[in-house]
Amino acid sequence: MSFQPVKFYQTGTFTVGNRLLVPEERSVQANMERTNSLNSGHRACQGCGEALGARYAIDAAMHATNNQLIAANATGCLEVFSTPYPETSWQIPWMHSLFGNAPAVATGIAAAIKVKRQKGMKDDVRVVAQGGDGGTTDIGFGCLSGMFERNDDVLYICYDNGGYMNTGVQRSSATPPAARTATTMPVGQQPGNVFGQGKFMPAIAMAHEIPYVATATVADLRDLEHKVRKAMTFRGARYIHILVPCPLGWGSASQDTIKLSRLAKETGMFPVFEAEYGELTNSSKIRRLLPVEEYLKPQKRFAHLFGKSPAVGTIVRLQALADKNIRRYQMLDKEAN
Amino acid sequence: MLKQMEGSHAVAEAVALCRPEVICAYPISPQTHIVEGIGEMVKAGEIANCEFINVESEFAAMSVAIGSSATGARTYTATASQGLLFMVEAVYNASGLGLPIVMTVANRAIGAPINIWNDHSDSISQRDSGWIQLFAETNQEALDLHIQAFKLAEELSLPVMVCMDGFILTHAYERVDIPTQEQVDAFLPPYEPRQMLDTSAPVSIGAMVGPEAFTEVRYLAHEKQMQALELVPKMAEEFKAIFGRDSGGLVRTYRTEDAETIVIAMGSVLGTIKDTVDEMRDAGVKIGVLGITSFRPFPLDAVRQAIQHVKRVVVLEKTFAVGIGGILSTDVRTAFAGIDILAYTVIAGLGGRPITMKSLHELFEKAGRDDLVPLTFLDLDWKVVNKQLARERQQRRSGPAAENILRDVSTTAANLS
Numbered sequence: 001m002s003f004q005p006v007k008f009y010q011t012g013t014f015t016v017g018n019r020l021l022v023p024e025e026r027s028v029q030a031n032m033e034r035t036n037s038l039n040s041g042h043r044a045c046q047g048c049g050e051a052l053g054a055r056y057a058i059d060a061a062m063h064a065t066n067n068q069l070i071a072a073n074a075t076g077c078l079e080v081f082s083t084p085y086p087e088t089s090w091q092i093p094w095m096h097s098l099f100g101n102a103p104a105v106a107t108g109i110a111a112a113i114k115v116k117r118q119k120g121m122k123d124d125v126r127v128v129a130q131g132g133d134g135g136t137t138d139i140g141f142g143c144l145s146g147m148f149e150r151n152d153d154v155l156y157i158c159y160d161n162g163g164y165m166n167t168g169v170q171r172s173s174a175t176p177p178a179a180r181t182a183t184t185m186p187v188g189q190q191p192g193n194v195f196g197q198g199k200f201m202p203a204i205a206m207a208h209e210i211p212y213v214a215t216a217t218v219a220d221l222r223d224l225e226h227k228v229r230k231a232m233t234f235r236g237a238r239y240i241h242i243l244v245p246c247p248l249g250w251g252s253a254s255q256d257t258i259k260l261s262r263l264a265k266e267t268g269m270f271p272v273f274e275a276e277y278g279e280l281t282n283s284s285k286i287r288r289l290l291p292v293e294e295y296l297k298p299q300k301r302f303a304h305l306f307g308k309s310p311a312v313g314t315i316v317r318l319q320a321l322a323d324k325n326i327r328r329y330q331m332l333d334k335e336a337n
Numbered sequence: 338m339l340k341q342m343e344g345s346h347a348v349a350e351a352v353a354l355c356r357p358e359v360i361c362a363y364p365i366s367p368q369t370h371i372v373e374g375i376g377e378m379v380k381a382g383e384i385a386n387c388e389f390i391n392v393e394s395e396f397a398a399m400s401v402a403i404g405s406s407a408t409g410a411r412t413y414t415a416t417a418s419q420g421l422l423f424m425v426e427a428v429y430n431a432s433g434l435g436l437p438i439v440m441t442v443a444n445r446a447i448g449a450p451i452n453i454w455n456d457h458s459d460s461i462s463q464r465d466s467g468w469i470q471l472f473a474e475t476n477q478e479a480l481d482l483h484i485q486a487f488k489l490a491e492e493l494s495l496p497v498m499v500c501m502d503g504f505i506l507t508h509a510y511e512r513v514d515i516p517t518q519e520q521v522d523a524f525l526p527p528y529e530p531r532q533m534l535d536t537s538a539p540v541s542i543g544a545m546v547g548p549e550a551f552t553e554v555r556y557l558a559h560e561k562q563m564q565a566l567e568l569v570p571k572m573a574e575e576f577k578a579i580f581g582r583d584s585g586g587l588v589r590t591y592r593t594e595d596a597e598t599i600v601i602a603m604g605s606v607l608g609t610i611k612d613t614v615d616e617m618r619d620a621g622v623k624i625g626v627l628g629i630t631s632f633r634p635f636p637l638d639a640v641r642q643a644i645q646h647v648k649r650v651v652v653l654e655k656t657f658a659v660g661i662g663g664i665l666s667t668d669v670r671t672a673f674a675g676i677d678i679l680a681y682t683v684i685a686g687l688g689g690r691p692i693t694m695k696s697l698h699e700l701f702e703k704a705g706r707d708d709l710v711p712l713t714f715l716d717l718d719w720k721v722v723n724k725q726l727a728r729e730r731q732q733r734r735s736g737p738a739a740e741n742i743l744r745d746v747s748t749t750a751a752n753l754s
């Protein structure tokens with residue numbers, strides 16, 4: 001009989017073996033209590049990070065609210081792949097209105113619930129709004145800022161895949177520099193998306209001093225679930241920004257979605273942190289710092305940086321952006337390194 | 338109770354009596370006094386269980402309204418002009434989703450050139466948006482129409498715009514009869530939504546519809562408006578039974594018996610037209626008035642009924658479809674298709690230009706002689722227009738037309754004084 005040694009730590013992650021955890025913190029593959037709010041059968045691409053992120057985020061929100069949850073959805077991949085009438089993957093009350101107004105629609109839902117509760121007609125029902133990076137950082141930015149500023153009781157979740165993937169991979173203000181999109185082609189003097197543009201919505205959310213801001217990736221779903229549950233302990237405006245790889249738009253292998261999410265954090269390209277009332281409260285530390293090439297190389301959107309003559313200057317600039325993230329969001333554990 | 342008050346305030350009082358639950362406010366003249374009034378009432382606790390939300394744009398105002406209406410709350414907002422245009426995407430969305438939001442449009446011109454004064458360009462631009470549009474003639478009617486609007490909207494699951502002339506009505510102090518809460522409660526039952534975001538019965542609202550069903554969904558919106566053609570007069574009767582006043586309805590005729598000429602118009606200008614018609618009737622001219630209250634749905638049968646015996650129709654409208662002329666008159670022509678009636682389109686009162694009895698007298702007399710061109714611009718200063726046209730012929734870089742014209746106008750005014 002072969003002997004299988006018990007491993008308490010999985011290689012390359014901080015994930016502790018289930019057996020060492022208290023039961024409520026253990027991760028399980030299947031659970032009868034899971035609401036499957038975004039049910040199977042939808043039309044997302046293979047390896048879609050957004051579908052994975054939404055499934056875990058909304059189920060966690062459902063769990064945290066005792067299944068009393070309403071969702072407003074911006075136009076985009078998530079809306080299209082989940083709901084072509086008469087089919088719907090949503091097992092919760094869900095509404096799509098427009099591309100740029102999900103935060104405002106959510107404000108309206110929350111206001112209606114508040115009034116109904118004052119009248120004693122409803123139990124407590126919580127509201128999430130969700131959209132892609134285009135619907136969040138570009139066209140929905142005004143409504144999002146308004147919702148933040150009024151501190152409306154809404155959790156907004158942005159699934160950031162760095163571009164307008166639903167319309168065919170065009171640049172958004174969340175597209176990283178140098179990335180190829182259909183509107184930032186790898187041609188000319190500065191191939192791909194330009195440097196010095198774009199915005200990082202979590203920082204802007206923090207500037208509104210709302211109760212809770214967090215970022216997450218689909219590489220660490222327990223962390224994501226934890227942050228959603230934590231967000232639900234606050235009242236007022238909350239924002240969670242989830243990096244969700246898009247195999248189609250990034251030109252990555254569909255089985256690499258989790259790996260790329262992890263690499264985004266481990267290279268410093270995407271900081272994972274929490275903030276309360278405008279101040280950084282927690283950062284997920286990088287376990288083993290890697291150069292940005294490790295993150296860039298598996299993605300065809302950066303392929304033009306790695307031809308016969310690699311674009312060293314561009315890679316150095318991207319590394320500088322990662323280094324800045326690492327400094328700014330305290331991504332390195334000083335004691336450990 | 339009779340009270341002397343500003344039109345905007347009368348509307349605010351009416352909305353308050355309708356027990357609204359969510360109100361979105363964004364300032365734009367000449368609508369602002371309405372939401373200011375409601376905001377004060379909410380803050381003072383005079384409207385119980387109502388959320389008053391100061392939003393960051395009109396687009397957000399309509400979007401918040403969409404969310405709250407879909408969650409079963411009676412929802413109201415108000416806007417005008419540029420604000421209405423800024424929310425257009427959400428305006429179509431609200432009606433497409435069948436959400437019974439009530440919105441006041443304090444009718445105002447659309448720029449450029451920017452202009453805050455009254456005409457009907459704003460709400461008329463939304464004639465195909467699927468909203469019901471009711472036009473008030475007086476402040477009393479504006480007040481009454483808001484009460485009817487909530488009932489109409491909720492019965493049909495369609496949004497309703499109550500259109501009232503900016504400044505002319507919104508800022509005019511008039512005597513209005515404020516109904517009692519008991520009267521309004523007797524007329525307007527609590528809102529029972531057809532569809533609702535509800536955790537005990539989850540639905541997906543606003544999902545994608547392809548070619549296989551889109552036409553049917555859109556047709557249904559038309560069917561609803563056709564139902565409104567029946568419902569609007571019925572509602573006016575019910576209103577009269579409780580409140581004792583004639584208000585609303587599809588159209589209203591004035592001295593149309595034996596009329597050879599009928600003037601058709603919407604909104605507050607009907608008052609000036611009626612006064613003019615009274616004078617002309619005294620002089621033996623067979624002229625009458627047809628006021629259109631319900632612009633959408635457009636009451637084709639009622640209009641046809643009212644005008645079928647006349648020789649000519651003068652459609653006086655505060656709107657202008659550049660490149661063709663009239664908008665209301667196009668709809669009116671559809672009503673008398675097959676009947677031989679002369680139709681004159683008169684564009685009047687754009688950007689707040691006063692429509693005077695003197696000008697109307699001349700206009701109607703000319704119409705009576707069939708001495709009008711099919712498309713007339715009331716009180717248009719041809720000299721100024723021609724001067725600018727000449728300038729543009731002479732100079733390539735002739736500059737901003739509006740500035741040139743204003744300079745010419747003020748020069749003329751200076752010369753006169």
